[in-house]
Amino acid sequence: MRxxxxxxxxxxxxxxxxxxxxxxxxxxxxxxxxxxxxxxTVTLSVQSWVGAQANVAxxxxxxxxxxxxxxxxxxxxxxxxxxxxxxxxxDAILEDWGHPDQEQRYVEDKKTIVNGGDLGVTxxxxxxxxxxxxxxxxxxxxxxNLNKYADRFRTPESGGKGQLLDGSPSYVxxxxxLVKNLKLDYRVVFAGSEAAQITQIQQFAKExxxxxxxxxxxxxxxxxxxxxxxxxxxxxxxxxxxxxxxACAYPHTPLQKYLNADFARSGGKAAELLRxxxxxxxxxxxxxxMIAEQKLSPREAAEKWVDSxxxxxxxxxx
Numbered sequence: 581m582r583x584x585x586x587x588x589x590x591x592x593x594x595x596x597x598x599x600x601x602x603x604x605x606x607x608x609x610x611x612x613x614x615x616x617x618x619x620x621t622v623t624l625s626v627q628s629w630v631g632a633q634a635n636v637a638x639x640x641x642x643x644x645x646x647x648x649x650x651x652x653x654x655x656x657x658x659x660x661x662x663x664x665x666x667x668x669x670x671d672a673i674l675e676d677w678g679h680p681d682q683e684q685r686y687v688e689d690k691k692t693i694v695n696g697g698d699l700g701v702t703x704x705x706x707x708x709x710x711x712x713x714x715x716x717x718x719x720x721x722x723x724x725n726l727n728k729y730a731d732r733f734r735t736p737e738s739g740g741k742g743q744l745l746d747g748s749p750s751y752v753x754x755x756x757x758l759v760k761n762l763k764l765d766y767r768v769v770f771a772g773s774e775a776a777q778i779t780q781i782q783q784f785a786k787e788x789x790x791x792x793x794x795x796x797x798x799x800x801x802x803x804x805x806x807x808x809x810x811x812x813x814x815x816x817x818x819x820x821x822x823x824x825x826x827a828c829a830y831p832h833t834p835l836q837k838y839l840n841a842d843f844a845r846s847g848g849k850a851a852e853l854l855r856x857x858x859x860x861x862x863x864x865x866x867x868x869x870m871i872a873e874q875k876l877s878p879r880e881a882a883e884k885w886v887d888s889x890x891x892x893x894x895x896x897x898x
Contacts, residue, residue: 622850623654624654627655631799634881636653636674638886639853641886642886674699675836675837676838696854697855700835704796707792711806738769743766745792745794747770798861800868811829852898856895
């Protein structure tokens with residue numbers, strides 16, 4: 581996720597909640613179905629966080645069952661996914677949290693990628709503490725008071741400093757710069773993946789321990805473990821332009837879809853459906869909860885959602 585913005589598996593591991601199979605290297609591997617002439621095929625990039633998996637699961641189900649396409653999915657880290665999309669190795673990214681450098685290069689300059697419209701979900705990244713701790717210590721929600729609580733957030737991994745828990749190292753975040761520029765007595769510790777971060781948060785919550793974590797909304801876990809945001813210095817346009825000097829909060833980002841330009845022109849009904857795909861935070865969380873909490877496969881969760889929300893998705897069909 582820019583996720584600076586937030587919140588990576590080869591085709592054989594696509595749409596798994598856990599990312600043990602590793603990220604697909606799209607500079608070396610292309611989907612066997614991408615750009616297959618004369619074939620009704622679509623290749624979708626799926627990011628590692630569960631909300632993005634929910635988008636792809638529903639889109640894949642509709643493309644296959646309503647329009648008769650063969651759909652392939654590949655999991656790619658955020659920035660390489662733009663490269664793969666530009667090269668036609670994948671046809672669409674369904675959830676992007678904002679990558680201005682890539683937008684300038686591929687959308688504005690090379691024109692190999694086009695904006696596919698709003699996903700319908702607004703994303704926000706921030707630093708959060710568990711609400712049970714915020715109620716006991718209300719001043720912790722102001723970043724200026726974080727050093728006061730550094731010892732409460734200390735862990736064996738944070739080396740004598742307070743721990744700021746992050747997810748995957750592949751996420752593009754401002755957290756290390758924020759810690760340095762705000763002069764905070766904290767260390768960013770990566771859990772390794774969204775799934776590993778969720779496991780740690782759940783364990784902290786079970787034991788009612790304090791924690792400070794990079795987190796994002798929408799995300800299904802927020803319903804299970806209520807968290808309260810820490811107010812960082814207000815976001816202003818351009819305050820995050822220099823990654824080394826960032827000292828402001830993350831923006832609220834209307835999440836976007838992007839299509840390969842050739843696919844957008846010649847992708848027919850598949851491209852039209854993906855452009856029309858727009859749902860709510862509640863819709864996405866409903867599917868995400870089925871995948872992450874109820875342990876349904878992405879395909880099963882998509883089928884269940886599709887069966888009960890015909891009035892929503894029928895409007896997407898060409």
